[in-house]
Amino acid sequence: MEKRIIGLGIAGGFAAGIVSFAFARWQLAPLITDAVDYEEQRSHAAEALGGAHAHEHEVFSRAVQENVGSAVGTVAFGVIMGALFAVALAMVLASLRGRHASLSLVAASTAAAGFVSVAVVPFLAYPANPPGVGLSETAGDRTTAYLLMVAASLATAAAAVIVGLRLAQRIGGASAAAASIAGYLTVMTAVALALPAFREVPPGFPAELLADFRLSSLVGQALMWATLGAVTSVLLPRVLAPATTGAVRAGR
CATH class of the missing domain: 1.10.287 (Helix Hairpins)
Structure with missing residues (x-):
């Protein structure tokens, strides 16, 4: 049963990573571009005042970073989260063995708890920052x-x-x-x-840009966990129905 759950979690995490990347490419990428442009303007202004001119060459172009790099990183993160979620879900199901509970409801509740504990609560203490915010x-x-x-x-x-x-x-x-x-x-x-x-936050950094980036980052996390929870909730009863007869009743 555990192998089935982990396989389902990885598949759900893969789907969640794709959805999260699509949202990030559509919503977050323009905000990151604006933040990078602002940071470069500040850097050029500081160099002009100090009389220094330092030029850094990117190993990968911004287009490669936004598309290939972001896609690989986001999908990989989704798969990892899916595997960890599956382990947590298997533990919850084991603790509920012998009780009548809806598999779909258990999966959705576990995903909601994961979103709160992994994304929301840490975000409230340390919200995401765009490039240009934070000291090196x-x-x-x-x-x-x-x-x-x-x-x-x-x-x-x-x-x-x-x-x-x-x-x-x-x-x-x-x-x-x-x-x-x-x-x-x-x-x-x-x-x-x-x-x-x-x-x-550096003086003069656009407050609207900062707020939009942080909100979009949290929405992206919400989409990832919602997709993971939805995929698992729909498929878990079908995957485990033969193995859970008499243990945990699949909700319809």
């Missing part, structure tokens, strides 16, 4: 802080699910879900306050 000296620290936020969010979400499933038998599903969500939010608020904050 703090790039390593910012990356480390973001990865710590993601890891903490995933670990806390997993713990919240485990605790919620155990509490559901004692206090009911609704109360257990509310307690788990409250605990998750409390822990993640503490983590966000403990990690360093970075406020490095």
Whole structure:
């Protein structure tokens, strides 16, 4: 059963990567171009004031980066997320073995939880930045802080699910879900306050461009997780129906 779920997750992640790339190429690429142009203008102005003229030659053209590089990276990320999602889904299904639950609903709920824990909560602490925002000296620290936020969010979400499933038998599903969500939010608020904050938007950077880039980045993540959840929700009952007879009932 686990192999089927992982295969389905990889396929769903591949589809999600394609959808995410299409959105990024349509919506994010123009914003990145505007940000790069702004950064180059600032760099040229600084060079003119300082009397220095440094010219960097790109190894790959911007067109290659926007099309080939972005496509490969986005689809690969979708496949990786799909595989990790499949592992989480298999663990959730194992914990629900013997209970009557809709496979489609479980898959959709797991995808929604993944979107919140992997994308939304880390985004609230460390929103995506376009080129030209952020100091090069703090790039390593910012990356480390973001990865710590993601890891903490995933670990806390997993713990919240485990605790919620155990509490559901004692206090009911609704109360257990509310307690788990409250605990998750409390822990993640503490983590966000403990990690360093970075406020490095350069003076004069277009506020509308920054807001559009951040919103589009989050929408792209939402599309990826929605596609992954939709593909899995539709196909999971068909893939696992023979193997889950009498264990987890597939919803129709």
